[in-house]
Amino acid sequence: MSFARVRALVVVGLLAVTALVFVVVAVVRDSQSNAGTAKGCPDGWPLADIALRDRKDVKINVLNGTDQPGLARQVADEFRNRQFQIKKITNEKPIDDIAVLRYGPKGVGSAHLLRAYFLDNAETKYQPERQDDSVDVVLGNGFQQLATTTEVNQSLGDLGAAEAPPGTCPMPVKK
Template structure:
């Protein structure tokens, strides 16, 4: 073996050892190891459940905030036909001008994200940190025309990405 070849192997070996040392130091001293988990959460912040549930596992209440009689019942039937768990329907006293408002708490963040797709991501979020259940209230507004089709829902979910924890909350640890 020539001297040039031995020198090249020594240099490559030395670079590999240095790279390995840098990787080990970076992993050991990582200060963001708890980022995105409840371990890095400030004291007292609620944990937001970001699990994107199947339709059959999502509980909803449907409210009519328009002048159109029977709208809540009609939409509730559509949601039931799509396998959602409709708990109750009623009329809302205060009218809503937009398409819909989704009211939910920390346990309903993932469910609200799924429901948002049924309104093509145009429903107004109504996050309430004090709410303790996982039910989402769907309040239909004057701008509501119809629920999205299955294809539109899938496209909307793809466009919106993964659910995000609302401001002032921390993501709940993922169950493995």
Template structure:
């Protein structure tokens, strides 16, 4: 082996060692390791669950605010067929002209996000920071016609992006199951 080749290998080896040292230093001194983990959350702010769940983990109450009697029962059956956990079926005060209203607290943020896709992003979210359960109230309005198909839900979720913590709350660390 010639002297030029040995010198080139030494230079490449030193560059590799320097690159490795730089990467290790960057990882060890990383100051953003807990970014998004509610580390800088003000005291008293609720932690919002922003981890997207599967339908089998989503708990809902289906309420009818339309003029059509029995609508909540039929929609609750549709949700059950899609593996949602339907807790209550009932009526709500009439007069909602929207497609639906989703009422939820900090623990229901990601569930409401998923449900919004089933209404093709036409459901009105109503966040209540004082609510302590993880159940979402689905209040059907007069504009409701039907739930979205699986393909439409997937496309809608892509358009919506990931769940985001509402104003006045912080994203929780990884969801605990």
């Protein structure tokens, strides 16, 4: 073996050992090992369920906030056809928005999914005192139609992952 080959093997070996040392140090000194868990959460803060739900697991209350009679029932039927669980269909005082999504700590992931059905044009209202996992969908005068499946998928990609609202801690992810 020539001297050049031996020297090249020694340099490659030293680089491999150096890389291994850096990896071990990074793993041992990892300060983010509790990221995404409730450890370090202040006492009394609610845990927000930020997991993106399947449509069949999302519970919705559809409220008609328009002057158009029957809109809530029509949109509830569309959601039902898309495999959502419809809990209530009622009327509410008229609003000018496209839609308003009201939810509590257990409904953060569900509300995130529903935002995509309104192409992220729905106003979100987090209600920390709310105890159930349902989401109120209040339809406003600006509402025209729900997004198509393709539009929902694109919107979900644009939205990224759900984030815990201020004053909450993300619930540990179930594996």
